[in-house]
Amino acid sequence: xxxxxxxxxxxxxxxxxxxxxxxxxxxxxxxxxxxxxxxxxxxxxxxxxxxxxxxxxxxxxxxxxxxxxxxxxxxxxxxxxxxxxxxxxxxxxxxxxxxxxxxxxxxxxxxxxxxxxxxxxxxxxxxxxxxxxxxxxxxxxxxxxxxxxxxxxxxxxxxxxxxxxxxxxxxxxxxxxxxxxxxxxxxxxxxxxxxxxxxxxxxxxxxxxxxxxxxxxxxxxxxxxxxxxxxxxxxxxxxxxxxxxxxxxxxxxxxxxxxxxxxxxxxxxxxxxxxx
Amino acid sequence: xxxxxxxxxxxxxxxxxxxxxxxxxxxxxxxxxxxxxxxxxxxxxxxxxxxxxxxxxxxxxxxxxxxxxxxxxxxxxxxxxxxxxxxxxxxxxxxxxxxxxxxxxxxxxxxxxxxxxxxxxxxxxxxxxxxxxxxxxxxxxxxxxxxxxxxxxxxxxxxxxxxxxxxxxxxxxxxxxxxxxxxxxxxxxxxx
Numbered sequence: 001x002x003x004x005x006x007x008x009x010x011x012x013x014x015x016x017x018x019x020x021x022x023x024x025x026x027x028x029x030x031x032x033x034x035x036x037x038x039x040x041x042x043x044x045x046x047x048x049x050x051x052x053x054x055x056x057x058x059x060x061x062x063x064x065x066x067x068x069x070x071x072x073x074x075x076x077x078x079x080x081x082x083x084x085x086x087x088x089x090x091x092x093x094x095x096x097x098x099x100x101x102x103x104x105x106x107x108x109x110x111x112x113x114x115x116x117x118x119x120x121x122x123x124x125x126x127x128x129x130x131x132x133x134x135x136x137x138x139x140x141x142x143x144x145x146x147x148x149x150x151x152x153x154x155x156x157x158x159x160x161x162x163x164x165x166x167x168x169x170x171x172x173x174x175x176x177x178x179x180x181x182x183x184x185x186x187x188x189x190x191x192x193x194x195x196x197x198x199x200x201x202x203x204x205x206x207x208x209x210x211x212x213x214x215x216x217x218x219x220x221x222x223x224x225x226x227x228x229x230x231x232x233x234x235x236x237x238x239x240x241x242x243x244x245x246x247x248x249x250x251x252x253x254x255x256x257x258x259x260x261x262x263x264x265x266x267x268x269x270x271x272x273x274x275x276x
Numbered sequence: 277x278x279x280x281x282x283x284x285x286x287x288x289x290x291x292x293x294x295x296x297x298x299x300x301x302x303x304x305x306x307x308x309x310x311x312x313x314x315x316x317x318x319x320x321x322x323x324x325x326x327x328x329x330x331x332x333x334x335x336x337x338x339x340x341x342x343x344x345x346x347x348x349x350x351x352x353x354x355x356x357x358x359x360x361x362x363x364x365x366x367x368x369x370x371x372x373x374x375x376x377x378x379x380x381x382x383x384x385x386x387x388x389x390x391x392x393x394x395x396x397x398x399x400x401x402x403x404x405x406x407x408x409x410x411x412x413x414x415x416x417x418x419x420x421x422x423x424x425x426x427x428x429x430x431x432x433x434x435x436x437x438x439x440x441x442x443x444x445x446x447x448x449x450x451x452x453x454x455x456x457x458x459x460x461x462x463x464x465x466x467x468x
Contacts, residue, residue, distance in 0.1 A: 014410070045409075051397070185391070
């Protein structure tokens with residue numbers, strides 16, 4: 001079993017429990033051992049980099065020091081945490097012990113992992129027509145993220161293709177959802193997310209695959225309200241790529257993960273003949 | 277008021293040394309901007325901004341400190357980094373937005389979009405308190421400190437907020453009790 005250090009981030013202990021549970025489940029299936037960083041702390045997120053530049057480097061650095069002691073590659077499911085850890089990495093003095101930091105989707109989108117995923121698929125996801133929505137922070141800015149495809153990331157596209165889903169091309173993979181504006185300026189998030197729905201539907205998708213828990217929350221939790229405000233009736237389940245992996249592998253907990261969503265994916269899965 | 281007074285009132289105060297201060301404090305070479313406006317064209321939030329990102333950069337170049345610090349643009353910016361990524365002259369536009377937020381706070385001026393500032397403060401307080409962010413605690417503090425709690429009580433929309441919280445709890449997406457870390461002293465040292 002391959003073992004990596006794992007930095008879940010604060011949201012995965014709360015609003016993104018479905019992401020957390022599905023990650024642990026599929027990693028077990030794939031033989032990836034997740035070793036949670038001992039006593040990890042918050043990366044500081046948008047708030048630190050907005051109003052306290054020093055803390056925006058020192059908060060993630062504390063976690064890099066812990067990861068350095070563990071000595072293994074560090075896998076990070078939350079793109080915002082990933083971004084802040086990468087900022088601290090780029091800022092670090094050359095003498096510090098380094099480990100490789102991975103965005104989870106990129107870690108799983110590599111050929112060698114895709115090969116293992118393919119072997120585990122028991123229920124190909126025919127009938128799922130997904131747009132892959134990556135959000136901002138695993139891609140931008142590339143001088144921090146080291147992304148070589150920041151305008152057109154492909155990791156989730158590759159994973160979903162392996163699962164037998166139809167991946168629908170669209171141009172809005174990395175457009176912003178408004179992130180933490182959801183609390184103080186919900187109107188901004190509604191506008192941005194409304195645009196994403198419109199574009200996903202125009203592309204012919206019947207769901208949105210995500211790798212970011214902030215994007216998932218903004219696209220999933222307010223779909224009713226946004227539909228009301230825009231006078232639309234979009235039905236677009238917002239699914240973590242790890243949940244889709246679990247679905248294709250016939251994992252027994254898929255139903256529990258999906259029960260945590262605000263946009264219930266049951267109708268989509270029934271239509272596709274994929275009810276877990 | 278005479279026309280001349282009006283003119284004076286609208287006149288921009290120019291602080292010619294400000295550009296140099298911004299560049300040395302932020303480490304961003306703002307003077308490299310040649311106004312191609314690629315930042316503004318790619319910005320997803322221009323619909324809510326009072327001046328555009330390229331204008332913010334230009335005004336910094338021109339030393340229009342007061343006007344830049346009073347705009348809502350730097351607080352509407354979500355930090356999506358599209359501008360920074362696409363700038364042909366490597367101007368870290370999103371980084372400048374953060375620098376300007378901190379500058380506005382340090383100057384003690386009235387913040388143009390105060391609720392966003394309240395949110396960021398509440399977020400950092402959560403980290404200071406426990407080392408990790410407890411989402412229910414964050415929202416509670418935000419509602420209290422921003423005045424939204426009072427407003428929602430008055431216009432009777434608090435129910436919606438509570439219904440959302442309850443739905444999240446039922447779905448297992450909201451914990452009632454926070455988790456803390458052992459290294460709180462280290463965190464408090466960082467967030468002095």
